[in-house]
Structure formats: structure tokens, C-alpha cells
Amino acid sequence: MSSQWNGQFSCFDLVARKERGSRTIVRVGDIAIGGHAFVVMAGPCAVESERQLLETAEAVALAGARILRGGAYKPRSSPYSFQGLGVEGLKILKKARDLTGLAIVTEVMSPEDVGIIAEYADIMQVGTRSMENYALLEALGGCGRPVLLKRGMTARLEDLLRSAQVIALNGNCDIVLCERGIRTFETATRNTLDIAAVPVLKTVSHLPVIVDPSHAAGVRSLVPVLARAAAVVGADGLLVEVHPTPDQALSDGVQSLDFDQFGEMMRDLQRFVPIGSAIEGTPELIFAGGEA
Numbered sequence: 001m002s003s004q005w006n007g008q009f010s011c012f013d014l015v016a017r018k019e020r021g022s023r024t025i026v027r028v029g030d031i032a033i034g035g036h037a038f039v040v041m042a043g044p045c046a047v048e049s050e051r052q053l054l055e056t057a058e059a060v061a062l063a064g065a066r067i068l069r070g071g072a073y074k075p076r077s078s079p080y081s082f083q084g085l086g087v088e089g090l091k092i093l094k095k096a097r098d099l100t101g102l103a104i105v106t107e108v109m110s111p112e113d114v115g116i117i118a119e120y121a122d123i124m125q126v127g128t129r130s131m132e133n134y135a136l137l138e139a140l141g142g143c144g145r146p147v148l149l150k151r152g153m154t155a156r157l158e159d160l161l162r163s164a165q166v167i168a169l170n171g172n173c174d175i176v177l178c179e180r181g182i183r184t185f186e187t188a189t190r191n192t193l194d195i196a197a198v199p200v201l202k203t204v205s206h207l208p209v210i211v212d213p214s215h216a217a218g219v220r221s222l223v224p225v226l227a228r229a230a231a232v233v234g235a236d237g238l239l240v241e242v243h244p245t246p247d248q249a250l251s252d253g254v255q256s257l258d259f260d261q262f263g264e265m266m267r268d269l270q271r272f273v274p275i276g277s278a279i280e281g282t283p284e285l286i287f288a289g290g291e292a
């Protein structure tokens with residue numbers, strides 16, 4: 001942890017935690033993110049069809065998820081990959097909410113789309129590639145919806161907090177931070193889950209922090225164990241990719257769980273969530289700074 005952070009939060013003062021114990025709870029309907037409950041957001045990487053999404057919505061709701069994820073606008077690594085269904089995808093998400101009662105989180109990539117996506121979504125997701133799109137962050141300041149801000153894959157935690165500050169400065173303090181793995185020299189996993197990000201962020205900021213083990217791992221067999229780790233270090237919830245037939249998914253199938261695997265992960269987590277709930281931030285530990 002950078003020792004300059006010690007008492008110098010000027011670049012992200014609106015999202016910095018000033019007193020022990022004071023936390024933001026982001027409310028979405030009757031769901032409280034950052035309170036006592038561990039909130040799981042689950043669903044496919046991308047909305048592919050009505051059937052795919054509705055089946056997934058029912059399965060994840062039954063397993064205990066409260067929020068349905070699914071991209072209608074997809075930022076793909078290749079321009080030749082599936083780019084998402086756009087407004088048609090948003091309509092399918094709305095239908096899933098009407099049928100299951102799940103809240104909806106979906107990605108927004110450009111300031112021009114903020115208005116239309118805010119009409120359908122309960123939470124606006126900013127992806128790793130957009131974390132420093134300041135025009136987008138500014139537009140989200142006035143969108144009237146909570147924002148799920150994912151960490152840029154090469155961003156430091158300070159950069160993430162600075163982006164959160166831009167949203168807050170523009171009038172929206174309902175922000176959930178998300179650690180989704182960063183790029184390192186390691187190639188065995190798609191990204192490297194920076195598990196320390198959770199206690200660091202929860203100490204420095206009052207915002208809720210969740211973990212996306214799917215994009216961190218890049219492979220489904222690692223997702224449940226990374227989810228355990230997230231719960232134990234005190235994350236406020238998870239964002240997990242789930243698909244009815246992962247091997248046929250149009251995006252991120254390799255890292256997506258099927259319904260049985262998701263159900264099993266949710267049952268397994270019940271042992272680990274109470275451990276994490278007992279954790280508070282520990283400033284005295286992380287402000288050590290020090291030389292490399």
C-alpha cells in the first residue's frame with residue numbers, strides 16, 4: 001500500500017472512508033449491498049436469447065442469487081466476436097426481472113447509451129476496459145442508478161478509487177467496486193485475482209466491494225475456490241458467470257458455471273460467508289507502506 005495514502009485522500013475524498021464503521025449501503029429495491037448480506041449477482045456473460053436468459057434467471061434465483069447479470073452491449077477482445085443484442089437484450093433482461101423479481105445489472109460502454117440502459121437496468125456496470133472512460137463516468141453521475149465499477153485490468157486501486165470519485169463528483173455516490181483480476185506476468189489464469197484488493201478497498205473506502213471470480217480465473221474449475229476466498233476476506237458479494245450450456249456460450253463459456261455447479265458453489269459458500277462478515281478494515285496493517 002502506498003504510504004502517500006496515509007491521510008491524503010484528496011484525489012478520492014468523496015469515496016474515502018473517514019471513520020471506522022461508516023459504510024455506504026447501496027440499495028436496489030429491497031437488496032442492500034454493503035450491509036450484512038452477501039449479495040450474489042449471477043448470469044451469463046452475454047444475453048444470447050430469451051430462452052437462455054429466462055432459464056438462467058430462474059436457476060440462479062433458486063440457488064440464492066439476488067441480481068441477474070447479462071451483457072446486452074459487449075466489449076469484446078476481438079472485433080469479430082459476438083457484440084451483444086443491444087436493445088433487444090435489454091428487453092429480455094426486463095422480462096427476466098418481471099418474471100423472477102431479480103434485479104438487473106448490465107454493462108454500459110458509452111455515454112450515449114446511458115439513458116437507454118438506465119431505463120432497463122437496476123445497476124449500471126462499467127467494465128474493466130471502460131474504467132478510465134471519464135466521459136462515461138461523468139454521464140453515470142446523473143443516471144439515477146447505482147454503478148458497479150470494475151477495476152481496470154492494469155489499474156492500481158488508487159486509479160479505481162479516482163474513477164469512483166469522478167462518478168461521485170458528478171452526483172452519484174451509489175457505487176459498488178469490483179475486483180475482477182488484473183494483468184500480471186502469470187498466464188496460468190486469465191487474470192490474477194488481487195485478493196488483497198478487498199481488505200485494502202474496504203479499509204480505505206466506505207463503498208461496498210465485490211469480487212468477480214469468473215473473469216479473474218478464466219476457467220470454471222477455479223471459480224468456486226476464488227469465491228470462497230472472496231467471502232473469507234470480507235467481500236460484500238460476487239459477480240459470477242452462469243450459463244445453461246457453458247460449452248455453447250457465445251462468450252466466456254470456459255469460465256461459466258452450469259446450473260448445478262452454481263448451486264453447489266452457493267451451498268458451499270454458506271460455510272465461508274460468516275467468516276468474512278466478522279472482518280472490518282484494518283488500517284494499521286495496511287498503512288505500512290515500505291520499500292520494495
Ligand code: PEP
Pocket residue numbers: 045071075126127128129150180212215
Ligand atoms: C463481463 O462482466 O462480462 C465483462 C466483460 O467483464 P470485464 O469488464 O471485467 O472484462
Ligand code: MN
Pocket residue numbers: 045046215241251252
Ligand atoms: Mn464475460
